[in-house]
Amino acid sequence: MSAGASGGPGAGGPGGGGAAGAAGGNAAWFHRARRVIPGGVDSPVRSFAAVGGTPYTVARGQGAYVWDVEGRRYLDLVQSYGAVLLGHAHPAVTEAVLRAARDGTTFGAPSRGEVLLAEAICDRVPGCEQVRLVSSGTEATMSAVRVARGATGRDRVVKFDGCYHGHADALLAGGGSGVATLGLPGSAGVPAGAVADTVVVPYNQVPEIDDRVACVIVEPVAANMGLVPPAPGFLQGLRRACDDAGVLLVFDEVITGFRVGPGGASALTGVRPDLWCFGKVIGGGLPVGAFGGRRDVLGVLAPDGPVYQAGTLSGNPLATAAGLAVLEHVAPADHRDLADRVAAFAADLAAAIGGAGLDVQVPVVGPLVGLFFAPEPVGDHRQARASAASGTYARFFAAMLRRQVALAPGPYEALFPGLAHGRHELDEVVAAAGDAAAEVAAVGAGRGPAAAG
Numbered sequence: 001m002s003a004g005a006s007g008g009p010g011a012g013g014p015g016g017g018g019a020a021g022a023a024g025g026n027a028a029w030f031h032r033a034r035r036v037i038p039g040g041v042d043s044p045v046r047s048f049a050a051v052g053g054t055p056y057t058v059a060r061g062q063g064a065y066v067w068d069v070e071g072r073r074y075l076d077l078v079q080s081y082g083a084v085l086l087g088h089a090h091p092a093v094t095e096a097v098l099r100a101a102r103d104g105t106t107f108g109a110p111s112r113g114e115v116l117l118a119e120a121i122c123d124r125v126p127g128c129e130q131v132r133l134v135s136s137g138t139e140a141t142m143s144a145v146r147v148a149r150g151a152t153g154r155d156r157v158v159k160f161d162g163c164y165h166g167h168a169d170a171l172l173a174g175g176g177s178g179v180a181t182l183g184l185p186g187s188a189g190v191p192a193g194a195v196a197d198t199v200v201v202p203y204n205q206v207p208e209i210d211d212r213v214a215c216v217i218v219e220p221v222a223a224n225m226g227l228v229p230p231a232p233g234f235l236q237g238l239r240r241a242c243d244d245a246g247v248l249l250v251f252d253e254v255i256t257g258f259r260v261g262p263g264g265a266s267a268l269t270g271v272r273p274d275l276w277c278f279g280k281v282i283g284g285g286l287p288v289g290a291f292g293g294r295r296d297v298l299g300v301l302a303p304d305g306p307v308y309q310a311g312t313l314s315g316n317p318l319a320t321a322a323g324l325a326v327l328e329h330v331a332p333a334d335h336r337d338l339a340d341r342v343a344a345f346a347a348d349l350a351a352a353i354g355g356a357g358l359d360v361q362v363p364v365v366g367p368l369v370g371l372f373f374a375p376e377p378v379g380d381h382r383q384a385r386a387s388a389a390s391g392t393y394a395r396f397f398a399a400m401l402r403r404q405v406a407l408a409p410g411p412y413e414a415l416f417p418g419l420a421h422g423r424h425e426l427d428e429v430v431a432a433a434g435d436a437a438a439e440v441a442a443v444g445a446g447r448g449p450a451a452a453g
């Protein structure tokens with residue numbers, strides 16, 4: 001019971017415990033969280049392990065902003081790591097979820113929402129003829145790989161160092177995002193056998209592949225080692241190499257799908273994979289994923305074919321309603337406006353941080369923005385790691401948080417400005433970034449790069 005458990009957070013935030021747990025501050029809530037949730041977080045990327053300090057506990061969000069349990073407001077560039085495109089608590093999403101909830105939350109029988117969301121996805125992504133809905137991006141990539149193996153009769157999977165495809169055993173090796181932030185080579189608890197058929201190769205180089213390979217899986221725009229755009233010709237080269245060896249090409253568009261443009265990265269780049277993975281945006285902030293592709297490829301799935309894949313909550317009515325509300329709300333012109341706004345923002349951000357004396361790279365693809373404290377553009381995981389090793393990101397993160405701008409608490413995540421981030425909000429970020437960078441640069445100059453932990 002929450003009232004009983006709120007007894008003794010001696011580390012004390014303001015308010016500390018009492019019968020009304022909600023009166024507790026960030027420190028009190030995190031203290032409670034750590035007692036009953038490993039590390040206090042339900043996903044390691046939310047911890048402040050890489051940046052130091054105590055995470056703020058969110059009480060609510062609205063548009064571009066979130067408020068913590070102490071009532072402090074942050075301009076939020078995390079946006080659930082890309083799951084939120086319209087901004088927090090957008091009325092179109094909230095209304096859709098409420099309407100759906102009144103009719104029942106899950107049935108275990110086909111429902112209209114899943115058909116409508118599948119149609120909306122297939123309509124927008126040229127070449128994607130069918131999708132199956134699941135409940136997370138992890139399930140989507142895991143299932144896409146199984147389909148690829150089932151369809152080709154081959155075992156081997158090629159992935160790129162620094163690309164993150166969720167936390168399924170076979171795909172964690174060389175993972176970006178939290179795996180990289182925590183410096184893990186992969187993960188303990190994954191038997192050697194589970195990754196024996198996973199080959200990890202450097203991003204932005206077309207690897208040698210042969211007829212033992214079932215699929216090559218790639219983030220067409222890498223967004224889990226910071227933001228690393230595909231080098232010119234990389235995706236085209238992958239397509240050709242896959243065709244030559246009869247290998248299926250899988251685009252993991254869990255971040256890029258319906259974010260970098262109305263048809264995602266495949267429509268943007270003109271390179272068409274055999275299988276797509278989606279998640280994040282298509283759930284409107286509820287748990288969803290999807291994998292899709294050509295009808296002949298997906299035909300291997302049960303009940304029509306021999307590849308088993310299932311989910312009690314797959315195609316959940318609340319999640320499909322939320323996702324559909326997002327896809328229907330966003331017009332192609334919104335994508336263009338956002339991309340224009342963000343391009344200007346990225347240039348301003350680079351100028352503000354660079355002007356304060358820090359080496360910085362601010363890559364941008366559509367509305368996706370990266371932030372590397374590095375003198376040269378970053379093209380792969382090795383370079384991303386070198387940039388992160390300086391520790392500048394952690395200091396900059398803390399300086400921004402003091403200015404009430406929330407970035408992800410790790411150097412390998414993208415920034416996620418969305419439709420709620422107007423010119424005004426983005427200008428606020430730029431102003432805060434200039435100040436924060438000046439503070440970081442001054443501390444760096446005065447006390448050496450390891451100061452201000």
Ligand SMILES: *Cc1c(COP(=O)(O)O)cnc(C)c1O
Pocket residue numbers: 135136137138139141164165166167219224252253254255279280289
């Ligand atoms: C977030 C992410 C995933 C995993 O999705 P979950 O919903 O967290 O399981 C997979 N691939 C990419 C590219 C992602 O960014």
